[in-house]
Amino acid sequence: MTTTPAPRPDGRPRKQIHLGAHFPGVNNTTVWSDPRSRSHIDFSSFEHLARRAEAARFDFFFLAEGLRLREHKGLIHDLDVVGRPDTLPVLAALAAVTDRLGLAGTINTTFNEPYELARQFATLDLLSGGRAAWNLVTSSDAFTGANFRRGGFLDYSERYERAAEIVDVARQLWDSWSDDAVDADAETGEFLREGAVQRVDHDGKHFDVHGTFTTPRGPQGHPVLFQAGDSGEGREFAAATADVVFSLHGSFEDGQVFYRDVKDRLAAYGRTEDSLKILPATTVVLGDTAEDAAEEAALIRRQQVSGPTAIAYLEQVWGRDLTAYDPEGPLPDVEPDVDNASLTRGKVRHVKDPGPVVAAWREKAAAHGWSIRDLVIEVTGRNQFVGTAQQVADDIDRYVQEDASDGFILVPHLTPEGLDPFFDQVVPLLQERGSFRTEYTGTTLRDHLGLELPGVGGSQAADLEGARA
């Protein structure tokens, strides 16, 4: 039963929470060794999570991407290897076994061509009846690039320039068919309405595209665009271009700061705050009591951060081999090697300057009496909601109503059933308080997210330099 939603404390109307279900694949938050964990590559696993997310009326299912197996000190890192099949076939197959759930796929803008990406996402949008979303990521590292024809050919500083041009070309292609292009009139013999398909002519720094597009405009006009990347340029790109930001900033205060920062950038592009949804990654641990949940959360963190993982994590930051150190002992007494960028390859590096990080960690570890493993458990923890179902529902709602986010992308530690307790216990509580839908009110992902349908001809390049000096 839905009650009439109460307004927010400051009188503004209550926001509706947006929720995505992340199927994690590689990531050492995924505990593949837990006996309850099942296959990360069987279709039945993808199907389980998608069907359950749809039954719970989630906005979308979400897949991340990595284009090369991660290596640590030249070896494939076991904790990160659970498989990650190609995104688009998985989402296409899920389109056939779901009806309303959005299907969001992460695809890199550095190693792909705009024509093929535009065609693949337009096809997914058609196949799914308007449920496709593209999470644009921009990794440009040479290690990943070595798997591609041109290797690590793109400079880090050019990653958003190329991404913006890709989106510009894709939008021109999606807009090159009018909504009513297909006439299919057997009497006149006219299949396509005259003039309904335009040729695209694009000459840019990264791409020249001249010709016609093969794929009719999908139900969403343009697939929903997500952005994941946290630098100032990344945020500007999101403000110029994206419908959703997948963010790292999950804690309440950090979330509020990030939220304001990104939403304040929108006006310069003539956009409203509602046109961009901010969805941080988060995890949830439930228990019958707060104490049960805290105990379970601590156990999960110890599963996620084994002794070798703790050492490997410190080695990435220190830039040194630290195998001689005991993970249950104190932090290394050697200084970091600041010139050694990273021993780990293929993983997004968020710590740019190790000096201050190491100093702060030493201080924290000393203050709390933490071992290496305790510290890594602490500093690598994602935002977590831990407690009874009621506490977690209260917390999630507070984050959204008080603008620390517009919702969350939930990352389970067990595949594929890790979110089942959330679907069963927390979703009904959010629905009861009027913060989350009890039924889908539309058919497309744009409908679920409350996003406008882009009109044909509205495409324009994301002018990153011009719009905000």
Ligand SMILES: Cc1cc2nc3c(=O)[nH]c(=O)nc-3n(C[C@H](O)[C@H](O)[C@H](O)COP(=O)(O)O)c2cc1C
């Ligand atoms: C929350 C988040 C999720 C990301 N997910 C992926 C991913 O699944 N695959 C990938 O190749 N890069 C991913 N990235 C990396 C970004 O696309 C980008 O390459 C990186 O953050 C560097 O850009 P920046 O300097 O703007 O942060 C992610 C980044 C963030 C912040």
